[in-house]
Amino acid sequence: MTQELRFTRTSLRVICTSLWLWLLLGIYRAVIVDPQTTFQGGLASIPMGLAASYYDLILITSVTAATLILLFLTKSSRLASAAVASLFYLVVLVSLGWGFANINLVKMLGEPFTFQWLVYGDFLQNADAKSAMGDALNVRDAAILFGSIVLVLALGYAAGSLCQRLSSAGRKRFLIAVVLCVGAALVGSGYHVRAQSLPASKVDNPIVYFAQSAWFSSTPVTFAMSAGGNDPDVASVGERPAETSSLKAPTPNPIKNVLIFLMESVPSKYIETFGGQYPITPNIKSYAGDSIRFDKIYAHAPSTHYSIFSLLTSMYNDISFYGMTAKYPYLPLETISNALSKHNFRTGFFWSADSRFQRVDEFLLNKGLDVIQDYRGQKCATPTFKLSTEQWKNMDYNSDLCTAQMIIDWMRKDPQKPFFGIMFTAMTHYPYITGSPMFSNMVPSAKDIGPVRYVDDEKFNAYLNALKVGDAAFGEILDSLKQSGKLDSTLVVVLGDHGEAFGEHGDYVHATAIYDENVHIPLIMINKHLFHDEVAHPVGGIIDIAPTIMDILGLPLPEQWQGRSLFSEQRPNRTFFFNPWAGSLLGYRDNDRKVIF
Structure with missing residues (x-):
């Protein structure tokens, strides 16, 4: 076989494969920009998908042109030509x-x-990463993809071989037709993208999108450390005038203990006392008469480790997708647990999940906590949900009912000493596994916790059932406090670490956007001596x-803190939040206005 003939045949196969690749990517794009539920509707959406594949076509055309040039330059070497062709087919795959x-x-993450998602996922080593990748390519999808790959390669090979049999003039006409078609497609699809004003997230080529996110990833800006001197709204306690509180606690102060019940991925909209329409939080609802509910409280970023940092330190995170716990776990910051331990409180942190996520375990070490316990240190009557593998780390977790029993046992110890405890749930984190059999062998009230069909959406229904289990855990803890006679002397704080989306704005899970469903969280404070079915409206954050807890206890705030009591009469009625995965976007909510800048 002559070098010229080999070059011609390989080049024609490359060109034909590229055309089939664009057609298939156009079908993929159609599912993104115009999802349909019927086969006929799917076929009808293909032209729109092809017209929206402007950036896919640019990439394919560029790769194809580069491959043809390299094939021409290496046509005298069979080995070099084979290497070029192999690289091209790797790009196709x-x-x-x-x-x-x-x-x-795109459906899951928005x-x-x-690259920011890669960092957030511990470089594909944690549960969020596996969940996203698993949903993106499950067994059925993998079979479809495999069939698509075989189809593209086979059709490209066959079409290239067929074109090679044409006469020289025929091949020239074929190449001219290809160039004209590609040019028309570029013009037409580019016009369509502009005319339809389609969002970049739906039309950008995913490979280029990832490369750009890595190349132009933002340099971390230390908002927590540097903004105070420029903006009085986020100045630290040591930098601002003394404040007065509207809270009038009885004398002597009835509060001796503090319990924070931190709920994983729970926005305010699913809590019944905040208007939730599903009967899944009856225990929280039962304490409404002894509570105050804050209806305008927000997570500063839709991610767990950002919220843990702000909850403990009363400081804003860096405006960065790395996060303070992951990048600076050992900073000597004054936390609420540090502060209360100095006032003779026992302190403990109990988490149903794996605290090694984003190095939270290291971050907690020097924060004044007597006990730090995640699922690994718990002894449960129910089995641990074993999801971790050698490849996917930090995915195991226990039932929230188990963690509730652990903190109950801890609270019962040393009854003469006040306690500050945090319980952090896990079951409402994606993929919302509640497990089977149910938990009736563990606590009597759990026999009523079974899977209930609230909605048709499988994942959303699993989430609602998981939240019901978390509410049962909350009920067990407060029943224990009541039995021990400590409920009346305990301030119980209930909140979500961030929200969770189920398609409200085309997004799912939580760390994708800063809509209300991602960042608007419940905050409830319970104590019969202080609160009586009240609703408060200050705008605030984690x-x-x-x-606010220190204000209720009548204790001074550490000078490093940037937060203010929700009862402060001098507090600005705003809070700040940002999306670490959207170019370090910063915004604030002021009364009912959301501002992005």
């Missing part, structure tokens, strides 16, 4: 796999996969919770 996964990734 990656494009097909990534493009197919992008369908569910955008294609980015950094304000520790100062």
Whole structure:
């Protein structure tokens, strides 16, 4: 076979494979920009998908042109030409796999996969990463993708071989037709993208999108450490005038203990006392008469480790996708647990999940906590949910009912000494596994916790059932406090670490956006001596919770803290939040206004 003939045949196969690749990516794109539920509707959406594949076509055309040039330059060497062709087909495989996964990734994350998501997922080593990737490419999808790859390669090979049999003039006409078609497609699809004003998240090529997110990833800006001197709204306690409180606690102060019940991925909209329509939080609801509910409280970022940092330190995180616990776990910061331990409180942190996530376990070490316990230190009557593998780390967790029993046992110890305890749930984190059999062998009230069909959406229904288990755990803890006679002397604080989305704005899970469902969290404070079915409206965030607790206890705030008591008469009626995975976007909520800048 002559070198010229070999070059011609390989080049034609490359060109034909590229055309089939664009067609298939256009089908993938159709599912993203115009999802349909019927086969006929899917077929009808393909033209729109092809017209929206402007950036896919640019990438394919660029790769194809570069491949043809290299094939021409290396046509005298069979080995070099084979290497060039192999590299081209590798790009085809990656494009097909990534493009197919992008369908569910855009649905799940609200955008294609980015470098920031890779960092958040501990470089594909934690549960969020596995969950996203698992949903993006499950067994059925993998079979479809495999079939698509075989189809593209086979059709490209066959079409290239067929074109090679044409006469020289025929091949020239074929190449001219390809160039004209590609040019028309570029013009037409580019016009369509502009005319339709389609969002970048739905039309950008996912490979390029990821590369851009890595290349242009933002440099961390230390908002927590540096902003205070520039903005009085976030000045530290040591930098601002003394404040007065509207709270008038009885004398002597009835509060001796503090319990924080921190709920994983729970927005205010699913708590019944905040208007939740599903009967899944009856225990929280039963204490409404002895509570105050704050209806405008927000997570500063839709992610767990950001919220843990702000809850304990009363400081804003860096404006960065790395997070303070992961990058600076050993900073000597004054936390609420440090402060209360100095006032003779026993302190403990109990988590149903794995505290090694984003190095939270290291962050907690020097924060004044007597006991730090995650699922690994718990002895449960129910089995641990074993989801971790050698590849996917930190995914195991226990039932929230088990963790509730652990903190109950801890609270019963040393009854003469006040306690400050945090219980952090886990079961409402994606993928919302509650397990089977149910928990009736563990606590009597758990026999009524069974899977209930609240909605048709499988994942959302699993989430609602998981939240019901968390509420049962809350009920067990407060029943224990009541039995021990400590409930009346305990301030119980209930909140979510962030929200959870189920398609409200085309997004799912939590760390994708800063809509209300992602960041608007419940905050309830319970004590019969202080509160009586009240609703308060100050705008605040998680950094304000520790100062509010200290205000209720009548204790001074550490000078490093940036938060203010929600009862402060001098507090500005705003809070700040940002999305670490959207270019370090910063915004604030002031009364009912949301401002992004």
